[in-house]
Amino acid sequence: MSMMINTQANRRPANGRTASFFTRLMQANALMRQRHALRMLDQAALDDMGLSRAQADAEARRPIWDAPNAWLK
Template structure:
């Protein structure tokens, strides 16, 4: 029977989770789709979500792999 020490438990809780290739690919595709949808919103809808046209255009221009770290956390 294996026992975890307190340090092992902390290390396991803080270690970054490994994701599979397909999970990463799915996340990248979803990011691309979201940005493409953002690009199609008109000024009225952008105002509803609290973004300006310039902010939406800047986000839509970002590369598929360029996502903020808080988007990746928890997945």
């Protein structure tokens, strides 16, 4: 089970400017929700994604400021 939340917050601004504070806040919220959802997955769903429970837990424990590189552009 894969979960990608497609919100305005996880898209790069069309004009190339850096994201506003509100956009960054929305991105952090989306990341927090996605990591929580990852933590809640059962073993069958993790197996479907090719992840172990230890990998999923390690990702879920990462701090909120440790965001994917694609969000930092």
